[in-house]
Amino acid sequence: MEAKNKRRLFLEGMRDGMPICLGYFAVAFSLGIAARRAGIDAFQGFLMSFLNNASAGEYALITTIAADAGYLEAAVITLVANARYLLMSTALSQRFSPDEKIRHRLLVSYDITDELFGIAIAREGYLEPMYSYGAFAVAIPGWAFGTAFGIIMGNLLPALIVKALGVALYGMFLAIIIPPAKKDKIVGVLVVISFAASFVLSRMPVTADWSEGTRTILLTILIAGAAAVLFPKKEEE
């Protein structure tokens, strides 16, 4: 009975993970197009996505690699771009059964992403690791193979098409930040300020010579930090 229940949970996770897998494949494909420009090969792209499971974080890493900006900057930009997972993980940690085994805590946290966190937290009761593993089993390959496939296709397709596909990632970024900006005015103002400040720093003497990663780290800490002090969010949930 126990084994059967685990199997059922795993299959449920796989079922709910399928649409996520398809979405991941598409996003990862465009990430692969960008990775290829930075000189990352298909296997390296597969490994990067398998180990990181993060779109914005991996894109930031790619720009750091492209600029040959050093390991410290790569570590810091990954920390900044993925900082939101800290918030998700703290939320998820409240949903584990108090006597959940440590190995399940170690494994479930491996792939906390916006989407996989979303489907896990939406369920009732204590977190069921087998459900998350089922979703991971389809989502992780979708993400990792999508990246490798993007790199391979980037080498095969005509340059005109590859350049056009390169814009897809920015389109997805817009689809991530614009709808919340519509609902939360402060987020909207932050997006506009971020666009403007990023543009100015990319053209100004001195800061124009910095890598894109350095500018992103600095602006994120300054703008998000100022917003947190001036407009702290009220307690949610």
Place this chain on the structure above:
Amino acid sequence: MKTNIYVYILLAGLVSYLLRVVPVTILRKPIKNKYVRSFLYYVPYVTIAVMTFPAILTATGSYVAGALALVVGGLLAWKTESLPLVAAACCLVALVAQMF
């Protein structure tokens, strides 16, 4: 300094995992401080916005194609919230714009 792509990837993977695993294993408590919570809430929007612009302008090698993709993508994201649709529209606009 001669850098190695594998070192970059492993280092980033380690940082990504630590961010996710530490709250679940060591901290195990919700973040109470409203300023820290707010900072973590605002961070992704600022980071993604900074990475999007002006980078989108130079993504295709044509400023016009990049700018058109930004405008169309931005408007569509405001209207539909559909991630695949916005991404596909940006590609199409960039493709057509490059042909002229």
